[in-house]
Amino acid sequence: MVSRGGRIVGVVLAVAVVLWVVPGSAVAQDAGEVDIDRLVEVYNANVDGAPDIVRSQLAGQEIELRIGDGSTVAGADTGAVYSFRLRDDGTVADGYGEGEADDPDYRIRTSEDVFFDILESETPAEAAAAFDRHYEAGRIKINGVGVTNSVRVEAVKFAVWVGKTFGLF
Numbered sequence: 001m002v003s004r005g006g007r008i009v010g011v012v013l014a015v016a017v018v019l020w021v022v023p024g025s026a027v028a029q030d031a032g033e034v035d036i037d038r039l040v041e042v043y044n045a046n047v048d049g050a051p052d053i054v055r056s057q058l059a060g061q062e063i064e065l066r067i068g069d070g071s072t073v074a075g076a077d078t079g080a081v082y083s084f085r086l087r088d089d090g091t092v093a094d095g096y097g098e099g100e101a102d103d104p105d106y107r108i109r110t111s112e113d114v115f116f117d118i119l120e121s122e123t124p125a126e127a128a129a130a131f132d133r134h135y136e137a138g139r140i141k142i143n144g145v146g147v148t149n150s151v152r153v154e155a156v157k158f159a160v161w162v163g164k165t166f167g168l169f
Contacts, residue, residue, distance in 0.1 A: 044091040055090040062086075064104035071113040073139055079109070105149050109141040110134070132164075 047055060065082045066074035074080075083104065084096035114134045121127035134140050142157075144150035 040092050040096065047090045058086050058106075059090045060086060060088045061105040062101045062103060064101040064107045066107070066109045067115070068109070068111040071111050073111050073114075073141065074109045076109075104145050106153065107143050107145060109143075110139060114139045 066079040068074035083101035144153040
């Protein structure tokens with residue numbers, strides 16, 4: 001179990017763009033607490049609901065996440081650090097947890113407040129709206145590591161924007 005003020009590995013799943021497939025009520029236990037193993041379980045069972053462009057770009061990749069305290073978005077070298085690897089089918093592999101990734105493909109920075117706002121959404125649609133709101137406000141930052149992954153991130157961001165603009169997702 002993870003407390004709001006403690007280590008929140010599960011925010012990885014929120015900011016990886018696919019949380020809209022996991023309603024927060026499925027994993028929240030008490031106000032401000034999350035069962036990380038349950039979050040991974042629910043995420044893995046629902047990952048096929050994420051847009052194909054996002055899921056395909058994250059499949060097989062290693063993600064590093066930095067989480068700032070409260071409403072503070074983590075900086076490049078600040079905040080609690082977590083890492084996880086996604087399998088080729090987009091599900092989270094065993095071994096996710098605290099610590100920097102050895103060779104991350106992507107880095108995500110956000111805050112505890114953003115994570116819980118998204119996670120505590122009642123429906124996937126509300127979670128998606130919260131994610132969009134925080135992303136657009138700069139409270140979720142997603143960057144590729146290296147030139148190739150940086151280009152991929154920008155291409156996915158553009159594809160998602162196009163998809164939303166034309167009602168594809």
